[in-house]
Amino acid sequence: MTLTLAAADGRPAPAEDLAHFPLAIRGLTVSYGEKPAVFSVDASFHPGAMTAIIGPNGAGKSTLLKAALGIVTPLSGQITCYGRPLARQRERIAYVPQRASVDWDFPTRVIDVVLMGLYRQLGLLGRVRQRHLDTARACLDRVGMAEFATRQIGQLSGGQQQRVFLARALAQGADLYLLDEPFAGVDAATEKAIIAVLKDLKAQGKTVVVVHHDLATVRDYFDRVFLINTTRIAEGTVAEAFTETNLQAAYGGRLATAQMGAAV
Amino acid sequence: MTGSTILDALTLQLGYNASLVAVGAALLGFAAGATGSFLYLGKRALVSDAISHATLPGVGLAFIVMVTLGGDGRALPGLLAGSALSAAAGLLCVTWLTTRTRLSEDAAIGAVLSVFFGLGIVFLTIIQAMTAGRQAGLESFLLGATAGMLRSEALTIAAGGALVLALTLLLRRPMTLASFDPDFATASGLPVRRIGLAMMGLALAITVVGLKIVGLIMIVAMLIIPPVAARFWTDRVGHVVLIAGVMGGVSGYTGAALSATAPDLPTGPIIVLVAFALFVLSLLFSPGRGVLAALVRHRRHQARVHVRQGLLALAQGQPIYEHLTLRLMRRRGLIRPDGVATEAGRAQAARALLDERRWQILRADPRHEAAAARYDGLTPLETLLTRDQIAELDRTLKPEAVT
Numbered sequence: 109m110t111l112t113l114a115a116a117d118g119r120p121a122p123a124e125d126l127a128h129f130p131l132a133i134r135g136l137t138v139s140y141g142e143k144p145a146v147f148s149v150d151a152s153f154h155p156g157a158m159t160a161i162i163g164p165n166g167a168g169k170s171t172l173l174k175a176a177l178g179i180v181t182p183l184s185g186q187i188t189c190y191g192r193p194l195a196r197q198r199e200r201i202a203y204v205p206q207r208a209s210v211d212w213d214f215p216t217r218v219i220d221v222v223l224m225g226l227y228r229q230l231g232l233l234g235r236v237r238q239r240h241l242d243t244a245r246a247c248l249d250r251v252g253m254a255e256f257a258t259r260q261i262g263q264l265s266g267g268q269q270q271r272v273f274l275a276r277a278l279a280q281g282a283d284l285y286l287l288d289e290p291f292a293g294v295d296a297a298t299e300k301a302i303i304a305v306l307k308d309l310k311a312q313g314k315t316v317v318v319v320h321h322d323l324a325t326v327r328d329y330f331d332r333v334f335l336i337n338t339t340r341i342a343e344g345t346v347a348e349a350f351t352e353t354n355l356q357a358a359y360g361g362r363l364a365t366a367q368m369g370a371a372v
Numbered sequence: 373m374t375g376s377t378i379l380d381a382l383t384l385q386l387g388y389n390a391s392l393v394a395v396g397a398a399l400l401g402f403a404a405g406a407t408g409s410f411l412y413l414g415k416r417a418l419v420s421d422a423i424s425h426a427t428l429p430g431v432g433l434a435f436i437v438m439v440t441l442g443g444d445g446r447a448l449p450g451l452l453a454g455s456a457l458s459a460a461a462g463l464l465c466v467t468w469l470t471t472r473t474r475l476s477e478d479a480a481i482g483a484v485l486s487v488f489f490g491l492g493i494v495f496l497t498i499i500q501a502m503t504a505g506r507q508a509g510l511e512s513f514l515l516g517a518t519a520g521m522l523r524s525e526a527l528t529i530a531a532g533g534a535l536v537l538a539l540t541l542l543l544r545r546p547m548t549l550a551s552f553d554p555d556f557a558t559a560s561g562l563p564v565r566r567i568g569l570a571m572m573g574l575a576l577a578i579t580v581v582g583l584k585i586v587g588l589i590m591i592v593a594m595l596i597i598p599p600v601a602a603r604f605w606t607d608r609v610g611h612v613v614l615i616a617g618v619m620g621g622v623s624g625y626t627g628a629a630l631s632a633t634a635p636d637l638p639t640g641p642i643i644v645l646v647a648f649a650l651f652v653l654s655l656l657f658s659p660g661r662g663v664l665a666a667l668v669r670h671r672r673h674q675a676r677v678h679v680r681q682g683l684l685a686l687a688q689g690q691p692i693y694e695h696l697t698l699r700l701m702r703r704r705g706l707i708r709p710d711g712v713a714t715e716a717g718r719a720q721a722a723r724a725l726l727d728e729r730r731w732q733i734l735r736a737d738p739r740h741e742a743a744a745a746r747y748d749g750l751t752p753l754e755t756l757l758t759r760d761q762i763a764e765l766d767r768t769l770k771p772e773a774v775t
Contacts, residue, residue, distance in 0.1 A: 177559040198561035205555045214413065214552050215607045224549050227560055232545060260607040280560070297742070 127191025130155050130200075130284040130315040131176060136185030138168070138175045145171040149185075149340050153284075154332060156313050158306060160320040163336040164359050169319045170206065170288050172336060177203055177286065189284065199228050202282035204273045206289050212262050218272050219244055219257040225279030247278040250308075252301050267298030274302055285309060287318045291325075303329055326350055381629040390632040392526040393518045393585070394625050397643065399533035400582050401594060401624025405616035407540045407574045408595030409602065413609065414551035414568070417599075418481050419466060420575045421592040425485040426462025427455035427579060428492025428588060431513050435499055445499075446509070448525050448584065455513075455588075456580045462488050463572055516587030516640030518628050525584060532581030536574055537617075547571055548609050585628060590640035593647060594620060601651040604658035623647035675700055676750055680724060682706070686713050687725035727752050730765045 126132045131153040138146045146168035153159050161169045174180045176187055178194055189197035202225070222244040223236060230236065248254045251271040256264065264272065270290055277285060285306070291299050306316050306329075320326065326333060326346065333350045335341035335358045342354040384391040411417045434454025439445040462484050469480035496510055540547075549557045550567040558564045575595060582591045602615035627643030659665050678697040683706070685692050692698055692711070701707045706717035713721065730753050735744040743756055754762065 174555070177555075179555050179558045195561070198559075201559065203556055203559035205553065205559075209555055210553045211415075215603060215609050215612050216548075216552065217608060220608070221552075224552070224556070225560075227545070227549060227557075227562070230545070232542065262607075276556070286559075295745075 126188045128155065129153060129188070130190060131286075131317065132188045132191075133172070133176060134186045134188075136172070136175055136187065137183045138171050138180055139183050144183075144338065146175065146182075146336070147338050149336065151334055151340065151343060153315060153317050153334075155315050156310065157331045158310050158316045158318070158329065159332040159334055160318050160326055160330040161334045161336060162320050162323065162326065162358070163341070167337040167358070169336060173286050173288055173317070173319055177201065199280075200283045202277035202280035202285045204270075204277045204285070204287040204290055206292070207266060207269050207273060212264070212269060214261065216261055217257070218248065218253065218259050218261055218264070221261060221272050222247055222275045222279050225276040228280075244275075244279055247275040248272075250278060250305055251275045265295070267294040270294050270298055271301060274305060278305070282314075284315045285317070287316070289319050289321060291320065291322060323355070377633045378630065381633045382626065384629070389521070389523060389526065390518070390629070392523060392530075393521055393632065394628040396526045396530035396533065397518075397585050397624035397628035397639070398621045399530045399537070399624075400578070400585060401533075401598075401620035401622070401643070402617040403533040403537035403540065403620070404578045404582065404591070404594040404624075405598035405602070405618070405620025406537055406613045407571075407578050408620070409599040409609075409613045409616045410540070410544075410547045410551060410571055411575055411595055412599040412603070413548070413612070414571065416568075416571065417592075417596045418478065419463070419572060420579065420595045422466050422481045422485045422488075423459045423463050423572070423576050424579045424588045424591045425492075426465075426488035427459045427583060428489055428513070429495055430454035430456065430458025430461075430492075431510060431583070432492055432495025432499060433458070435510060436495065436502075439502065448522075448528065451513075452528075452580050452583065455583055456576065458488065458492075459576050459579060463576060512587070512638075513583050514587050514589055515638040516583075516585050516590060516643070518585060518631050518639045519635050521584065529581055529585060532577065536577045536581065539570075539577075540574055540613075543567070543570055543574075544610075544613065585624075585639050586643055587638070587640035590644045593644040594623070597644070597647040597651050598623070601647070601654040604654035604661045607660070619647065619650045623650065679704065679706070680750055683717075683721040683724040684728060686717060687721035727754075729769055730762065733765050733768050 129152045131151075133149060133151040136146055136149045136151075137144055145166075149168075149172065151172070161172060163169050171180060175182045175185070176194075178187075187194050189200060194201075219241070223230075223240060225247070226240055226243065230240065245254060245257060248257055251274050253268060253271050253275060256268065256272075261269065261272065274287075274290065277287070287306075290302055294302070306318070309316055310331075318330070320330070327350070330346060332343075332345050334343045335349060335354050337358045337360075341358040342349040342351075379385075381390070381394075384394060408417070408420070411420055431451050431454055434450050435445040437454070438447060438450050443450070465484045466477070466480045469475045469483070470477045475483075499510060546557070546562055546567050547570075549560075550562060550564045554564050557567075578595060579588065579591050582594060586594055598616035598619040599612060601619055602612045605615055606612055623643050623646040626646045627639055630646075631637040631639040631642050654662070656662055656664050674696075678694065678700050682692050682697040682701045686707070692701070698707070698711065701717065702709060705714055706720060707713050731747055734740045734753065734757075735747060737744075746756060753765075757765075
């Protein structure tokens with residue numbers, strides 16, 4: 109890396125600075141077919157911050173996250189986690205996919221889903237021991253789902269499913285948490301429970317990145333925002349970047365003035 | 373075929389070879405059920421149908437090549453190797469078509485399956501015309517046959533089944549994770565694509581090993597029916613795999629033993645019919661997901677709804693028109709044959725109305741948000757709240773409502 113890169117504040121920063129960021133994305137382009145969903149995006153997610161990725165539907169929010177995790181293959185770009193390639197930092201990253209991305213009739217219990225977060229510890233044949241079960245139960249407890257441990261996952265409500273996914277991510281014991289629309293279609297109690305857990309993670313110095321769609325709650329929940337609409341629109345603290353001008357740039361005519369008034 | 377021959381067959385009294393074949397079929401069936409569980413859970417079950425049909429041209433070509441080279445065209449290792457290669461080619465075609473073109477997987481499977489099978493039939497026809505081909509007996513690869521099976525062949529099948537089973541158990545954890553949530557699995561660093569390939573490789577191995585006993589048309593049933601049947605009995609992956617394995621093993625064993633009782637009985641169809649019988653039993657009688665249990669639960673729920681509605685109507689002095697409601701209430705002694713409420717009916721109606729009024733107050737009270745979410749029109753509030761909480765609700769009720 110000899111390039112000089114644009115840091116969050118727009119000033120060029122030396123490449124060494126990548127090590128500072130739990131997640132740094134440089135020049136990322138992802139295309140589905142021949143249409144870029146994300147084009148030439150730079151992003152630096154700050155350590156210990158809670159960042160919202162916001163933008164209109166189809167703006168590439170989820171794609172950005174999936175590319176950062178290696179779930180979709182980018183056409184170009186570089187992704188580093190604490191300055192090192194992703195493949196060697198897997199144990200430092202936890203991921204909460206969209207709830208609708210899996211089949212909830214899968215024959216498994218809540219506790220088994222949380223244990224999936226311990227795969228890196230358990231490996232191919234490692235036995236699930238009492239301490240693994242204890243970890244999984246503790247994670248369920250943190251999201252208020254301890255009493256559901258032995259339920260079949262198909263019996264859960266949408267909000268409960270989302271909490272189980274969060275518990276699985278907690279079990280991964282990571283430093284960086286990436287969540288894809290965790291508040292989509294969940295009840296108010298679940299939203300409260302999730303945000304409490306995320307703030308708790310932040311208090312422990314963890315980094316949290318959330319694909320978010322509800323502009324009204326951005327100010328309450330997050331420290332930083334990343335606005336995207338195929339390209340990067342703005343990045344910074346909520347005060348710096350969550351402005352009417354930037355929102356207008358990201359959403360264009362799709363954002364009603366009333367909505368914007370409520371958000372900003 | 374008499375009853376006693378069937379019994380002899382099932383208890384392994386038909387001679388060493390037939391017994392060996394039955395044990396081999398049982399192992400193969402167990403492995404097929406276990407491996408098939410992951411195909412089913414990963415929603416890839418139909419790919420195995422393409423794989424199995426794609427074995428046929430390999431069988432034919434291997435025969436032709438071995439005869440041309442002056443060998444015995446019927447040598448099982450050669451035929452299996454040929455079938456494995458062409459099955460792998462078929463699998464590659466399906467994978468390529470689905471990932472590189474806009475064709476959906478079912479269309480790709482249909483295309484590959486029919487083309488490969490057609491090609492295989494052409495080869496078989498050519499073989500029929502060859503001098504060495506008359507007695508080749510390759511048709512037995514279509515439906516499976518155990519008659520005249522060599523000891524070495526039975527052993528090969530048993531060993532192959534055991535090996536696939538061992539590999540399936542070894543890979544069960546990554547296969548489960550990749551089937552349930554491939555995105556999360558990728559994010560955790562699992563090689564999801566390679567796990568998928570391994571899963572398909574195991575299905576391919578089952579197909580090839582089972583070719584001689586079950587036949588290529590029926591092998592897909594061995595991979596799919598046992599897991600689907602097993603799913604009725606459990607909500608846990610490990611148990612699905614185990615139950616599917618046992619069901620597959622029982623089908624394989626029974627099918628092979630039965631077909632040994634008469635020389636012309638094809639093995640594959642019998643194995644599949646036994647598996648199907650197990651499936652039907654599961655479908656009907658599983659306590660959780662079975663059809664009968666669901667029917668009973670539905671009826672019970674329907675009765676609760678009707679009686680509750682009837683009681684509320686009684687309490688508010690409204691007429692009841694629905695015949696089912698009237699019949700259910702009469703049967704429970706809540707109303708007399710002429711429709712007038714009995715003593716018990718009036719008491720229960722008053723209780724139902726009181727419960728409903730308490731619910732109304734509770735649902736309007738933001739402090740009871742969590743409990744209010746449990747409202748379904750049927751659950752009595754007494755089962756959710758403590759006596760003190762109910763007493764507090766009652767204080768807000770109008771005095772005339774509490775009687």
